[in-house]
Amino acid sequence: xxxxxxxxxxxxxxxxxxxxxxxxLELVLGVILYMIGxxxxxxxxxxxxxxxxxxxxxxxxxxLSVRMRSK
Numbered sequence: 639x640x641x642x643x644x645x646x647x648x649x650x651x652x653x654x655x656x657x658x659x660x661x662x663l664e665l666v667l668g669v670i671l672y673m674i675g676x677x678x679x680x681x682x683x684x685x686x687x688x689x690x691x692x693x694x695x696x697x698x699x700x701x702l703s704v705r706m707r708s709k
Contacts (some may be wrong), residue, residue, distance in 0.1 A: 645679075646675070657689065658701075661689060661694060661698055661701060662696050664690055664693060664694045665690075666688055667687075667697050668687050668688070668690030668691035668694055669687065669691065670687070671683055671684075671687035672684055672687025672691065673687070673689060674687075675687055
């Protein structure tokens with residue numbers, strides 16, 4: 639049994655700036671939607687913003703763990 643988990647890191651190495659830009663876009667959209675929902679007193683839009691922020695955290699952790707594993 640191998641010690642390291644094999645992952646397909648080719649896609650991450652091919653477009654690293656694009657992947658980082660999409661991760662940051664997710665954070666920015668999450669914060670903007672949360673603020674719009676807060677100012678308009680709309681729980682649905684606020685929930686979408688929180689969901690996008692949570693998705694940003696998980697995608698950032700996944701990106702960092704794969705990058706650390708590939709080195």
